[in-house]
Amino acid sequence: MEQIRGIEIVEMTFDNKDDYECKDQPFMVIGRLIPKLENGIWSYHEELYEQPYESKYPEHEDLDEYINSNDSIAFLYYSRRKCLGHIRLGTVEETKFASIDRLIVLESSRGKGIGTALLNKAREWALQKGMQGFTLETQDVNLLACRFYLKNGFDIGAVDTMLYSNSKYKDENAVFFYSKF
Structure with missing residues (x-):
């Protein structure tokens, strides 16, 4: 302990x-992370929403x-x-x-x-x-979580635009983060 x-x-x-x-803790959706892969290197920018809203995942x-x-x-x-x-x-x-x-x-x-x-x-x-490291997946619209992982040394490793396509979260993309020890 x-x-x-x-x-x-x-x-x-x-x-x-x-x-x-x-x-079922709610979180505020204030925008989305928009990752971009160029020459094998991930970068990103943020799109902030004029009207944030609350969401939660069961x-x-x-x-x-x-x-x-x-x-x-x-x-x-x-x-x-x-x-x-x-x-x-x-x-x-x-x-x-x-x-x-x-x-x-x-x-x-x-x-x-x-x-x-x-x-x-x-x-x-x-x-x-x-x-030798961590891996995790979160949604691009969970921008506050994305910021948290980036601040804690995680890197974007992949984006899946289809993972949620058959769900009520169909407008969200999965962002896979990695942290090597």
Whole structure:
């Protein structure tokens, strides 16, 4: 258990998994990230919207698969015994990247370093598992998340314009981010 100034980051267990109350947390869509690949190098610019709106993605996954597993884990971030966020990830042995499946911070607690603290804890675990970096996917319209990952040393590695084409998110593109350790 890591404890810093009344803060704890602990592994999710069957005993504490119900502490996780961050399900279906909304986020503000203030614009979109527009990546561009030129000569093998990704660049990007932002398109800001005149009318931001709130969105959220439903929680689909069974958290049990992250508990007592050799190749996946979830960490919970507590402050004053209240769970304010979590990160879920697993190993991809073939690529040596740890895949971040979900990183969520309560809306009222964003911008306070919680996401970065969870990334750091996840990095420790990934290194212990022999991983050499992170991979994750987020939507181009989740511009605040894209900014967070870029600020934390992630690079754009790919964009998929078809992934959501048959869903209600058909106007969104998937952006794949990578961070090498």
